Amino acid sequence: NAGVMQNPRHLVRRRGQEARLRCSPMKGHSHVYWYRQLPEEGLKFMVYLQKENIIDESGMPKERFSAEFPKEGPSILRIQQVVRGDSAAYFCASSPNQGANNEKLFFGSGTQLSVL
Amino acid sequence: EDQVTQSPEALRLQEGESSSLNCSYTVSGLRGLFWYRQDPGKGPEFLFTLYSAGEEKEKERLKATLTKKESFLHITAPKPEDSATYLCAVQAKGGATNKLIFGTGTLLAVQP
Numbered sequence: 001n002a003g004v005m006q007n008p009r010h011l012v013r014r015r016g017q018e019a020r021l022r023c024s025p026m027k028g029h030s031h032v033y034w035y036r037q038l039p040e041e042g043l044k045f046m047v048y049l050q051k052e053n054i055i056d057e058s059g060m061p062k063e064r065f066s067a068e069f070p071k072e073g074p075s076i077l078r079i080q081q082v083v084r085g086d087s088a089a090y091f092c093a094s095s096p097n098q099g100a101n102n103e104k105l106f107f108g109s110g111t112q113l114s115v116l
Numbered sequence: 117e118d119q120v121t122q123s124p125e126a127l128r129l130q131e132g133e134s135s136s137l138n139c140s141y142t143v144s145g146l147r148g149l150f151w152y153r154q155d156p157g158k159g160p161e162f163l164f165t166l167y168s169a170g171e172e173k174e175k176e177r178l179k180a181t182l183t184k185k186e187s188f189l190h191i192t193a194p195k196p197e198d199s200a201t202y203l204c205a206v207q208a209k210g211g212a213t214n215k216l217i218f219g220t221g222t223l224l225a226v227q228p
Contacts, residue, residue, distance in 0.1 A: 004159070033215065042120075042218040043160070043203070056215065091159050095214060103214050104150065107159030 002027065004094050004108035005074075012114045019079040019086070021111045025094030032075045033093040033105060034060075034067060043091065049075060082115045089113075118143045118208050122219035129194055129226050137189040137222045139204030147207040149187050150216060151180050154201045163189075163202075194226045 005024040013019050025032050034046040045059040049069035060067065064082075069075040079086055089112050093105035121140045129135055141149065148167050152160035164173045166182040173180050177198065179190040189202055201223045205216035 031214075035218075040220070042220040043205075043216075045215040045217070048215055059215075093159075104162045104165060105214065105216065106162070107152075109157070109159050 004029075004092055004106050006090075006092050006108035006111050008111060009109065010112045010114070012116065013082050014116050015083055016081050019082050019113055021077040021079075021090050021092075021113070022074045023077070023092030023094075023108060024074040025092075026096075026106055029094035029096050029106070031095045031103075032069050033095075034075075034077050035091045035093065037089040037091060037110070039088075046077075079113075082113075084115045087113055087115045118206065118217050120204055120206055120217055120219035122202075122204050122222050124222060125220070126223040127225070129191075129224070131195055131226055131228050132193045134190070134192045134194070136191070137202055137204075137224070139187040139189070139219055140185060141187070141204070141206050143206050143208045143217075145209030147209045149182055150205045150207070151178075151187070151189055152203040152205065154203055154221065160203055191224070194224075196226045196228050199224055199226045 007022050030051050032049045035043040037043045047060045047067045048056040052071050064080045066078045089110045091110045093107045095103040095105050119142045123138045148165050150165050151163040154160045164180040169184045171182050177192050181188045201221040203221045205218040
């Protein structure tokens, strides 16, 4: 059973370009979370999605950032007009459902975004 | 505001030298406290979930405990392969998500 798959592992962009980060959750998981990890900082929640719905985007910057999780295909985190401050490791996590008990999150290996 | 503070930031141990990592938290209502391990270049790997004060969980050389204000990750007779960053995170009650609030981690180095 493959884990959470993220690609690319490393992404280099120049200022002003667009970055697209992809995440395929574990098989059977319909909940996806995106986190960002800046150097010397902890993982910060960005957005939570279910298939075709954004449930909580309270951690995502209002401008330039967007996320989707279509009915078919991976979840996409899109960053438009990247700036140097967007350089970070972006992690995707998935869980099977939103039951009454806590669901632990399974993380991918991340995408390291470097903005030149 | 919900918050997680981990200490120490870094810890160097000799192989076999037991120690504890601390996670202090402030949360409006605790739904669960999680410990993860993160190796360089990898995503966090789940270790434990604790739900209520007094609860303990063990896995090999690791034992996690929980009080109303903090959690400890005890490492007994560590080995070099235990070297990693250990992350603590909390889930708060209420809301529609299982989002985690992470601390900045403790970087553990175990020397042979």
